[in-house]
Amino acid sequence: MTSASDATQTSPVLDTARRAREAAAALAPLPRTARDGALLAIADALEARTEEIVTANAQDTEKARAAGTSESIVDRLTLTPERIAAIAADVRDVVALPDPVGEVVRGSTLPNGLDLRQVRVPLGVIGIIYEARPNVTVDAAALCLKSGNAVLLRGSSSAYASNSALVEVLRDAVVSAGLPADAVQLVPGESRDSVRELMRARGLVDVLIPRGGASLIRTVVEESTVPVIETGTGNCHVYIDEAADIDMAIDILVNSKAQRPSVCNAAETVLVHAGIAEKFLPRALEALTQAGVIVHGDEGWQKAGPGLVAPATDEDWATEYLSYDIAAAVVPDLDAAVAHIRRWTSGHTEAIVTTSQAAARRFTQLVDSTTVAVNASTRFTDGGQFGFGAEIGISTQKLHARGPMGLPELTSTKYIVTGDGHTR
Incomplete structure (x- = not known):
């Protein structure tokens, strides 16, 4: 079976994922100050380019109304200057959160003198598949960047113009802060084919997080070959x-x-x-x-x-x-x-x-x-409410993350073993 990382395979979605993988490698060693600087640049850029974002958002809301979409859904799609200011404020709140990367989960000196530490590291490339709300575009990007991850954003077609404008703002901001632009990318395409490609990009995407209704979550969990953190419905x-x-x-x-x-x-x-x-x-x-x-x-x-x-x-x-x-x-x-x-x-x-x-x-x-x-x-x-400051979703599965997912849940761990010429 050929993996999505095979060099012979190419498509806009897979090429995007490959660029994200390169960006993730560049992000991983960066200090907190670099990542926080990018988030502050994002918050400033959102406020400075509010008119541009609102104009793009109007395309989505007008199309939704013309299609007979309920006003409650249109309201979820809508971005106003006040809402954009609130989103920028939320990004600044993320800056103030503790940095999970590099945290020592446990450590000890073994009887043979080896120093053993288990430390938090970024997951790598995180794909977010979500519906309707364009604010998720910024929220997810901010949390992924704070935890040292590159992010692939696949919102719904109903918010495509809004998400495209937001991601352009985000990419320009991270570049101005010295981070690779491809740390934040919109998955190309509006059809379900692009979603299926993302779900099968095993070897390029480290984890997928679906956010939305039961049907979306079930589809991603059942059809993805990429590991999925299941954010669940709430019965x-x-x-x-x-x-x-x-x-x-x-x-x-x-x-x-x-x-x-x-x-x-x-x-x-x-x-x-x-x-x-x-x-x-x-x-x-x-x-x-x-x-x-x-x-x-x-x-x-x-x-x-x-x-x-x-x-x-x-x-x-x-x-x-x-x-x-x-x-x-x-x-x-x-x-x-x-x-x-x-x-x-x-x-x-x-x-x-x-x-x-x-x-x-x-x-x-x-x-x-x-x-x-x-x-x-x-x-x-x-x-x-739990004091985590922010969440990417609420996980109802039992592997790695369960319950409200804050920044630590967007990391994995690795062991660092330090010796002095030790052999076994």
Whole structure:
């Protein structure tokens, strides 16, 4: 089997990946000051060339409206001077974050006198495949550059003009700071063929990170020959234990579902212990209804709110709504709640509300998701909320990175072994 790095193979996508590989080799030994200088140049350039970016963005938004795209999607596509200023501010925030490259993960002197250190190093070439939001173009580039990686950006065709303008600004800025322009590149092409080529550029691209809906993520995970860090969908659960404080439980449930329902850490299912259901369900239904949430419930929930609750099916338990909808069930005990979660979860975030330390301990031991919250909203699963400063996505796989991915997750490690003429 021939790899994508074979010199006989050529295409615009593979040639772009080869240039990224050369740029990654040049980036790896650079000090933090060089990388931070490039990020500051990017922030300044975004502000200086705002009009140019907004003009290009107008092409995308006009095309989207002409195609009948919903206003919510158009809003995600839109870049205003205020939004560009906010993006530039975010880049400057990345500059202030600790540098992961060169960090000693562990080290020791072996009994034979060898000095052993495991240190963080850049992954190399990172490909980002993402949808709609052109702000991701800058966010991803900034995080990759900060961690010493070259980045290949493949946004959706709906934002092609915006992404092209942004990448031109980014490339000019990194060159002005003394870094190779090819450290940041837009993957050429607007068709799915260019995405497929990127996914098969094994040997040239070190890792792919998909950001978007379930269909995009599934396609990249299943069809890529390049290693993938799976950023997952969020079928998140809130379990209300028999020992829950009802006021707290309602606050956490409503916040988890309704504070911002269109994001991956919003709750999609609530499970309620049968022992507290009679007291909890009427108040929860009232609070959810006031928040504009439609409940898709089992028989227990339907009895508690005749006419207010739509019948739930297996499709509801499996759905990441990303809307003002929630699936709801009454369960006989904590173990039944865990069994439900194990069957239907996407492995993102689950929460328990309880005053029982024993129940909290058992729930956190049994539930296998990236994040398990005790008496806290699911909405806290976020790199910024965790104090990481920024994130490239939330990984729901278990290899290398899991949960919110900050700068350290954009690095690998290598061992440095130092001897004094040692032989084995």
